[in-house]
Amino acid sequence: MSVDPLLVRARGLWEALAGVPVSFAPSGGVTVVVSPGSQLCPPSWTGIVVLGDAAIVTAPTEVAARAVSRSLASVPADSLTRGDVVRAVLPVTEVLGPAALGYVSSDDFRPSAAVGAIEHLDPGHQDLRGLVGSAGPEDRDESGLEEITSPAFVVRDGTDVIAAAGYRTWPESTAHVSVLTAPRHRGRGLARQVASAAVAHALAAGLMPQWRARPVASRRVASALGFRELGSQLSLGLDHNKLRQDAVGAADGTAVPGSRA
Structure with a gap:
């Protein structure tokens, strides 16, 4: 087998x-x-x-x-x-x-084309605070965006960051992916775009991307990028x-x- x-x-x-x-x-x-x-x-x-x-x-x-x-x-x-x-x-x-625990390999990854420019920010950059503040405590905790160690891949509306993704390096060469979109900008595919950039960065570094999520919407984003729920x-x-x-x-x-x- x-x-x-x-x-x-x-x-x-x-x-x-x-x-x-x-x-x-x-x-x-x-x-x-x-x-x-x-x-x-x-x-x-x-x-x-x-x-x-x-x-x-x-x-x-x-x-x-x-x-x-x-x-x-x-x-x-x-x-x-x-x-x-x-x-x-x-x-x-x-x-x-x-x-749910989802994982993706380089062979299975389905990158999402960015509609607009995706900017790279340092983790903990002050421009991420507005995005984090726009989300409720449950969404903020679920995303884990404040814990990332990778660059933050973001989309802006004017000067405001309205979607961001990154990852925290875990043991065993794992990249634990975090994604957050401002509530009033959801449903536009922004989470998929910024998450795609973060996953591509992790795979290029030889890491295994992990997507841990409870909300159905988050799990759908992961599935669209090629993640398989293994457990x-x-x-x-x-x-x-x-x-x-x-x-x-x-x-x-x-x-x-x-x-x-």
């Missing part, structure tokens, strides 16, 4: 971000490890990343890892990042995601007191493992 090199490379990234030795199982399924320093999720949370037919999960403690391993053992890989599914089997207090990511805040109680109950036979009762 042929191996998808882009999938292999994407898995290598998230294995490195796990913070401890772990691999996506070649035969599929879920691999759970304890990693308090995992970058799959916020500190003290549990992170789930599915790529292809396999998943890796990092938990902050042994108790959490055992509970997650028991509870998710029978869940199909394509359902592991569904909030309703994990809430049914684990004491979830908070959820981030799910976010998804979900972060869980768990009730650790409940996990400890369940662990004690399971040990003396008074509770059902994974129960939320």
Whole structure:
């Protein structure tokens, strides 16, 4: 059976971000490890990343890892990042995601022709502040534009920056793409144009572009540029007191493992 090199490379990234030795199982399924320093999720949370037919999960403690391993053992890989599914089997207090994970190779990249001039700005340039300020907190956080390390590729309306894209360099030679368009200028294809310039820059540098997104509109832009959604990511805040109680109950036979009762 042929191996998808882009999938292999994407898995290598998230294995490195796990913070401890772990691999996506070649035969599929879920691999759970304890990693308090995992970058799959916020500190003290549990992170789930599915790529292809396999998943890796990092938990902050042994108790959490055992509970997650028991509870998710029978869940199909394509359902592991569904909030309703994990809430049914684990004491979830908070959820981030799910976010689709898309990747593109040089061969699959479909660049978008720019209608107007695309300007290059230094990351953190003051002219980006107006664009960031025009977006709501959710759009701003989703875009990650304030975290880019590459040049910002922008389109202006007069002197105002109305769309911008760039990327932050991640481990394993990965370019994590960020895109933002001013709300009143959306629907004109500007996100695709500036993102195309950012992706082309990343590929020329030998990096693997990654597009992580929740909104459907953002995912459509990625698809138009040739990105393939290879998996998804979900972060869980768990009730650790409940996990400890369940662990004690399971040990003396008074509770059902994974129960939320």
